[in-house]
Amino acid sequence: MTMSSLKYTTYLPKSIFSISPGKRSLSNTSASKQFRSILQKQIDDIKSAGTYKNERIITSSQSTAISVKGSKGSILNFCANNYLGLSNNQEIIQFSKEMMESYGCGLSSVRFICGTQDIHKTLENKISQFHGREDTILYASCFDANAGIFEAILTPDDAVFSDELNHASIIDGIRLCKAKKSRYQHRNMDDLEQQLKASDGRIKMIVTDGVFSMDGNVAPLTDICKLADKYNALVFVDECHATGFFGESGRGTEEFHGLLGRIDIINSTLGKALGGASGGYTTGPKQLIDLLRQKSRPYLFSNSLPPAVVGTGIKVIDMLLSSSQLTRKVQSNTKRFRTTMTKAGFTIAGMDHPISPVMLYDAKLASDFADEMLKRGIYVIGFSYPVVPKDKARIRVQISAAHTEDEIDQCTDAFIQVGKQLGVI
Numbered sequence: 001m002t003m004s005s006l007k008y009t010t011y012l013p014k015s016i017f018s019i020s021p022g023k024r025s026l027s028n029t030s031a032s033k034q035f036r037s038i039l040q041k042q043i044d045d046i047k048s049a050g051t052y053k054n055e056r057i058i059t060s061s062q063s064t065a066i067s068v069k070g071s072k073g074s075i076l077n078f079c080a081n082n083y084l085g086l087s088n089n090q091e092i093i094q095f096s097k098e099m100m101e102s103y104g105c106g107l108s109s110v111r112f113i114c115g116t117q118d119i120h121k122t123l124e125n126k127i128s129q130f131h132g133r134e135d136t137i138l139y140a141s142c143f144d145a146n147a148g149i150f151e152a153i154l155t156p157d158d159a160v161f162s163d164e165l166n167h168a169s170i171i172d173g174i175r176l177c178k179a180k181k182s183r184y185q186h187r188n189m190d191d192l193e194q195q196l197k198a199s200d201g202r203i204k205m206i207v208t209d210g211v212f213s214m215d216g217n218v219a220p221l222t223d224i225c226k227l228a229d230k231y232n233a234l235v236f237v238d239e240c241h242a243t244g245f246f247g248e249s250g251r252g253t254e255e256f257h258g259l260l261g262r263i264d265i266i267n268s269t270l271g272k273a274l275g276g277a278s279g280g281y282t283t284g285p286k287q288l289i290d291l292l293r294q295k296s297r298p299y300l301f302s303n304s305l306p307p308a309v310v311g312t313g314i315k316v317i318d319m320l321l322s323s324s325q326l327t328r329k330v331q332s333n334t335k336r337f338r339t340t341m342t343k344a345g346f347t348i349a350g351m352d353h354p355i356s357p358v359m360l361y362d363a364k365l366a367s368d369f370a371d372e373m374l375k376r377g378i379y380v381i382g383f384s385y386p387v388v389p390k391d392k393a394r395i396r397v398q399i400s401a402a403h404t405e406d407e408i409d410q411c412t413d414a415f416i417q418v419g420k421q422l423g424v425i
């Protein structure tokens with residue numbers, strides 16, 4: 001059945017389809033009017049605070065060169081989490097298509113009813129192999145993996161210690177659990193130690209992002225692990241901005257710190273470096289994964305990952321298991337960008353990570369700078385308060401393995417031109 005024949009066999013009155021989407025309204029009760037005005041007030045407040053987020057519309061696949069609605073020609077993209085450049089890799093697309101042909105669009109079921117296919121088990125096993133862990137559980141996203149873990153395993157007898165700048169999904173996940181909760185100052189080991197010392201938790205769990213996405217800086221895992229040993233605590237790391245490309249062979253923050261295999265629990269995403277489709281996972285001890293399959297609510301009560309997405313994950317992990325070439329490429333591109341920019345007089349935050357925040361400190365300057373970059377065909381985004389602290393406005397550049405050296409140079413040339421024009425360097 002085609003879309004147009006579908007449209008005319010529906011039981012809704014045809015008139016509804018003739019109203020343009022922005023003007024459609026199915027309810028005009030007084031409750032609905034009051035509801036709209038409450039929401040509109042909040043939207044107006046966000047706009048007057050200058051923090052309303054407009055979404056640019058991309059009309060091509062995700063890539064280093066993209067087409068954006070309203071802009072002519074192609075634009076060089078420096079703001080995606082497409083670290084390995086695999087979001088539109090033809091080999092992966094072909095494999096995903098084959099998975100969809102063989103296994104269908106989706107499972108119409110959660111995993112434990114009739115939503116587990118052999119390919120879900122294959123992907124979980126490959127992820128375990130990649131990280132060198134006992135077992136892995138897939139989720140629809142890493143947001144779900146973070147939302148579903150703490151509540152499932154921690155009780156009021158337990159204690160959780162979370163870096164204050166951890167990702168929103170960790171904050172929400174911890175809120176849902178009944179353990180005693182402490183937040184330690186960002187990467188501050190003295191503060192963490194004080195809190196560990198004062199705790200009588202049965203399970204103590206230190207929770208940190210491996211790499212913090214606004215700053216491109218890295219959790220001090222060596223020191224965290226020392227404290228974990230001293231106070232008999234577990235270490236949980238969110239590796240969304242590390243898996244596949246950070247550390248010598250892309251095994252993430254624990255590899256970067258020379259601690260391969262040391263971290264107790266790793267959560268990560270398939271939605272960034274690993275093909276950029278969607279999906280998340282927890283990898284770690286067998287008993288943990290077993291228990292999560294029994295108790296973790298986003299896993300138990302949400303549809304299983306569709307075959308095309310599973311196919312993307314399988315193919316990407318296969319590629320990473322057989323070669324570290326892309327990992328090395330994103331690392332050398334990052335070095336090239338950071339070195340040229342630093343020599344030109346810019347301050348780049350973070351530590352050797354493809355997230356390369358160009359510090360401008362002033363919110364308006366960051367926004368004007370990003371607009372000027374777009375005029376030169378470079379797509380970057382300015383971040384300011386409340387996404388980052390006041391007076392720490394910046395442009396967050398993200399480097400990909402798919403950028404050519406020439407594209408990196410086009411980007412740094414544009415930064416230097418605009419930097420001079422706006423008096424930054």
Ligand SMILES: Cc1ncc(COP(=O)(O)O)c(C=O)c1O
Pocket residue numbers: 140141142143144146167169209213238240241268269270271278279280
């Ligand atoms: C550190 C961190 N954790 C978790 C997530 C959520 O990942 P996903 O997009 O798979 O839900 C993100 C994504 O922005 C992230 O940056």
